[in-house]
Amino acid sequence: MSTPNTGVIHDIGYQHYEGPRLGRGYSMRSLYLHSVRSAYGLGRSAWAKLLPFALLGFASMASLVLVVVNTQLPTQVIDYVGIVSTFTYAATVFVAVVAPELVSVDLRSNLLQLYLSRPLRRRDYALTKLAALASAVFVLYAIPLLIMFLGMAFNTDTGIGGVFDEVGGLAEGLLAAVIHAALLAALGLPLASLTGRRVFASGMIIALFLLSAPVSAAVMAFGGDTLQNLGGLLNPASMLNGVDQWLFGLNINLAFTGDFGPLYALVTAALIAVGTLLTIVRYKKVKS
Amino acid sequence: MPLIETIALQKRYDNKVTALADLTFAIEAGVVGLVGVNGAGKSTLIKLALGLLEPTGGQIRVLGLDPVVDGDRVRARVGYMPEHDCLPPDMIAAEFVTHMARVSGLPKAMARERASETLRHVGLYEERYRRIGGYSTGMKQRVKLAQALVHDPELLLLDEPTNGLDPAGRRAMLDLVHRIGTDFGISVVVCSHLLGEIERICTSLVAIDAGRLLRSATLDSMTQARDLLMVEVDENAEALTAALAQQGLEVRQDKRALLVRMDDEDVYDRIRDTVADLDLSLHRLERQRHQVADLFRDLPEGAENVHA
Numbered sequence: 001m002s003t004p005n006t007g008v009i010h011d012i013g014y015q016h017y018e019g020p021r022l023g024r025g026y027s028m029r030s031l032y033l034h035s036v037r038s039a040y041g042l043g044r045s046a047w048a049k050l051l052p053f054a055l056l057g058f059a060s061m062a063s064l065v066l067v068v069v070n071t072q073l074p075t076q077v078i079d080y081v082g083i084v085s086t087f088t089y090a091a092t093v094f095v096a097v098v099a100p101e102l103v104s105v106d107l108r109s110n111l112l113q114l115y116l117s118r119p120l121r122r123r124d125y126a127l128t129k130l131a132a133l134a135s136a137v138f139v140l141y142a143i144p145l146l147i148m149f150l151g152m153a154f155n156t157d158t159g160i161g162g163v164f165d166e167v168g169g170l171a172e173g174l175l176a177a178v179i180h181a182a183l184l185a186a187l188g189l190p191l192a193s194l195t196g197r198r199v200f201a202s203g204m205i206i207a208l209f210l211l212s213a214p215v216s217a218a219v220m221a222f223g224g225d226t227l228q229n230l231g232g233l234l235n236p237a238s239m240l241n242g243v244d245q246w247l248f249g250l251n252i253n254l255a256f257t258g259d260f261g262p263l264y265a266l267v268t269a270a271l272i273a274v275g276t277l278l279t280i281v282r283y284k285k286v287k288s
Numbered sequence: 289m290p291l292i293e294t295i296a297l298q299k300r301y302d303n304k305v306t307a308l309a310d311l312t313f314a315i316e317a318g319v320v321g322l323v324g325v326n327g328a329g330k331s332t333l334i335k336l337a338l339g340l341l342e343p344t345g346g347q348i349r350v351l352g353l354d355p356v357v358d359g360d361r362v363r364a365r366v367g368y369m370p371e372h373d374c375l376p377p378d379m380i381a382a383e384f385v386t387h388m389a390r391v392s393g394l395p396k397a398m399a400r401e402r403a404s405e406t407l408r409h410v411g412l413y414e415e416r417y418r419r420i421g422g423y424s425t426g427m428k429q430r431v432k433l434a435q436a437l438v439h440d441p442e443l444l445l446l447d448e449p450t451n452g453l454d455p456a457g458r459r460a461m462l463d464l465v466h467r468i469g470t471d472f473g474i475s476v477v478v479c480s481h482l483l484g485e486i487e488r489i490c491t492s493l494v495a496i497d498a499g500r501l502l503r504s505a506t507l508d509s510m511t512q513a514r515d516l517l518m519v520e521v522d523e524n525a526e527a528l529t530a531a532l533a534q535q536g537l538e539v540r541q542d543k544r545a546l547l548v549r550m551d552d553e554d555v556y557d558r559i560r561d562t563v564a565d566l567d568l569s570l571h572r573l574e575r576q577r578h579q580v581a582d583l584f585r586d587l588p589e590g591a592e593n594v595h596a
Contacts, residue, residue: 013471014409014471014472014473015405016440016473017394017398017402017439017440019394019395019398020393020395021364021392021393021394021439022393022394022395023360023364023393024360026390026393027390027391027392027393030387030390030391031391034387034390043379043380043383044378044379045378045419048378105376106376109373109374109375109376109377110370110372110373110374111374111375111376113340113370113374114368114370114374114388114435115391116338116340117338117340117363117366117368117370118363118364118388118391118392118393119360119361119363119364119391119392119393120360120391121359121360
């Protein structure tokens, strides 16, 4: 006994969209979230996740080891700012891999012109990408810091007072991470935005960060009294270490700052500003 | 209100190359073909309409707004499909279109819903969870169209949508564009250098050449008077020409073929009969597709110096 066909597929045709259209701010937020996610390879292929997560994993493991060392030895070997300062080289590798992913791919695949044909303006795109890169780098610092915080807080011998000490240390560490992330992003992104070839972009960033290190070290080793203290400015990692020393009284010395601590901070701030400006200028010119 | 209106629009690059000069026209709602040979200034015109470039002279208004001042408001209401490849290979099509919908200002849930609806409309429903890198050229073109359509624009700007497609793909793409213009009720501007291809789906045409306006008219007034039949015979084309001319038909020789002006359907029969009478072997008898070049050739005498 067959029943009449009651299930009918209706082609309801094209439906116009009547809902809200959120403006430029929302466009920027959407692009920002998408970029931070894709920095870690989320929403992309498995290969894209490999390197960012490997770096994050290594940094977290190193942090865990340091927690053990800190708690087992009578004196604390390394604090939060120390972690930020010593992990800078891992962060530079991260920037060299991720910055091209965020901007070079958009240039190479002409995706930029699809973004620019939407409410976003050129400057919005540039600033959003910069913020996304800085945030991704910040996460790379922040997770090891949180691991250290959890480890130290659970191991404290002085009760709730000890936990509050750790909170203070964590806050300093996160502040240092913000500074590090801002500088590394402001140096890496303008370089990456120069080319659509990922390899070249990574190469340029690596060259800037790693080749400047021996130059800086040589000046520090062989320079006179003043020059010795200024040599750290020639390399982003030692410069950031100088800022950490001056701002947070860090006692791990990758660079000698002497009395020039404020200068290190000033140059860092200036470079962040210049890098941001260069990124904006670059996207004013780029063909769409 | 015209969709796009220009007054003495001019665009020079670096004050040297003139891409557009003294362009004045108005496009009304419908499917509008923007035709011109490569380098005529079609893409420049689209970028001016989107506010991505600034005119160096004159005015352009899109949906009643000035794209130079209100660029983001114009772009929120317009969809753009670029000519060249512009898709990220390692993203999944559905996620990509959702992302572009969100960048256009649609809330998250709406964006996802519209993305899969739109992909269904362009014919990519089954394959939408695959990575774009693995798509064929035809599928990529559909994704490009979907991202332009996903935020339900009032005006769709398509730059050579049939680029790189095989004949079947071209036909499917044009049918889709036609459906967008009629069933979806979205006005479309289609750029092409192949007039014959887009004349089927357009309600009006704007022809530009070397940055200047050649013609702007409804399709009928532009092409109706120009239907030609192409006749090809093995030999003795001269005799056929003479015989056809004797019957009062307008015949022109074009390389190996004869072009006969077609006034009514009856002409097919008359050519067939004439060929049979002369005992020639007929190779080809077909209605000739219009070429952009024909528009230029048919220019009235006085207008000739405009694009010289």
